[in-house]
Amino acid sequence: MGRQMTEMLKGTLEGIVLAILSARPAYGYEITARLREMGFSDIAEGTVYALLIRIEQRGLVDVEKHPSEKGPPRKVYSLNAQGQEYLEDFWGTWSFLAERLEQLRKGE
């Protein structure tokens, strides 16, 4: 992945994953696959799992273990109330940034 994308994902990847979870619960491997479909073709698996552990420790998601038909059991994450609130903050921050950048892009 490009250096620019790597740096830009810092902070936003977390929001992206929370947004995915706000649609419906999901587990790590599934989220990774979803990201790849979205075009984030080479986000490292390890990055996603580490992020999930982080947001779990911050209490933004609830976790349940479900057996899988194939492979080891899945850790299914779902956004809780605190996570929902945090996601709204994220959208606020994102909007602020996106507006300034659109302004900058036009302004020349």
Add this chain to the structure above:
Amino acid sequence: MGRQMTEMLKGTLEGIVLAILSARPAYGYEITARLREMGFSDIAEGTVYALLIRIEQRGLVDVEKHPSEKGPPRKVYSLNAQGQEYLEDFWGTWSFLAERLEQLRKGE
């Protein structure tokens, strides 16, 4: 500043500064002031200076020293050809990210 904003600025602040410089040359103190006017109210001065040194070392900007009426001489930065190219890459990366995020925001 919030944790979210701090993380999101990683990767974007560089582009923001380059975009400011693409409009016209500027020096560090001036850029910091411009950022504050834009609403990035508490971006640390040290952050901007460090960033300017970084982009100078990468060869994205040219530097000239100009005497100042008040205080020490100014280091005036201007975007060069390589910087222009890099900025275009930045806009490409940004657009990609912004599109996915808008999609995610709508999709629920």
Add this chain to the structure above:
DNA sequence: TACTGGTACATAGTAACACAGAGTAGTTGG
């Protein structure tokens, strides 16, 4: 003269995050 405040740049140390790369397990099919 001494002091204050604004201008202008620099640096050392810290925390957070994405990445690379390797490893551990379980299941299925050749």
Add this chain to the structure above:
DNA sequence: CCAACTACTCTGTGTTACTATGTACCAGTA
């Protein structure tokens, strides 16, 4: 048995923005 897919974990590294502090230069003023 082993390759391929599923599913999660862990260690170490580089980049970045922040905090905090320091240097330096000038104007106005008491």
